[in-house]
Amino acid sequence: MSNRHLYRAKRKDNGEWVEGIPFEIESKTMFLIKDDENFLRVHYLEENMWCADIYAIEVDPSTICQCTGVKDRNGRLIWENDILHRAYHSEDDCIAVWNDGRFCFKTIHGQYNQDPMTLLSVCFVQKTADRLAVIGNIFDNPELMEAGE
Numbered sequence: 001m002s003n004r005h006l007y008r009a010k011r012k013d014n015g016e017w018v019e020g021i022p023f024e025i026e027s028k029t030m031f032l033i034k035d036d037e038n039f040l041r042v043h044y045l046e047e048n049m050w051c052a053d054i055y056a057i058e059v060d061p062s063t064i065c066q067c068t069g070v071k072d073r074n075g076r077l078i079w080e081n082d083i084l085h086r087a088y089h090s091e092d093d094c095i096a097v098w099n100d101g102r103f104c105f106k107t108i109h110g111q112y113n114q115d116p117m118t119l120l121s122v123c124f125v126q127k128t129a130d131r132l133a134v135i136g137n138i139f140d141n142p143e144l145m146e147a148g149e
Contacts, residue, residue, distance in 0.1 A: 006067040007031070008079055009059035010139065018057055022064055029061040063139055068096055068103045072132045081138045083108075083145070087131045095138060095145075108145060 008019045009031060020033035033055055065080040072078055073087070082096045084105065094105040136144050 008065050008067070009061070010063040012058045012060055018059065019067075020057075022059070022061075023056075025056075028058050029064070030056040031059050032056050065137070066098065066103075070103075070129055072134050073130045074133055076134050078129075078132070078134060079137070082134045083136045083138065083141060084132045085135045086128075087133070093135070093144070 006019055007022050008017050009022065009029075010016065011018055018031055018033050020031035022029060022031055024030070065082075068078045068080065070078045072084065078084065078096050080096050080098055080103070084094050084096065086092045086094065092107050094107045097104055097106045099106075135141070138145060
């Protein structure tokens, strides 16, 4: 699966993160996932017909996050709703967000202007990714949203 169209969300059964492609079925949000034990298998049937066994898992739709395609200074993919620390600027920690059809980074308690939620463009972040480190996300680490206030 390509990173550009990859999503992640928390499983409903155990709360662990999974990566995959979201879809709805019978009023449930599911993820088609790649799994070492339950991978996509294609079988050849008689008369040149093919069928596929797919592995899907129910997820909490409120936790679905898209991959930005950008990696932090540690080589870790940055996802929507990740909280990032900017080296040398702890007061400018930010959150990866989707805004106007593109990814941006919203400062949490920045000093760039009066608005503490300034949007920084993804182009800026791509050029300075060597200064960013994912330190958590808004679901698992809500306390990071309050740090420095």
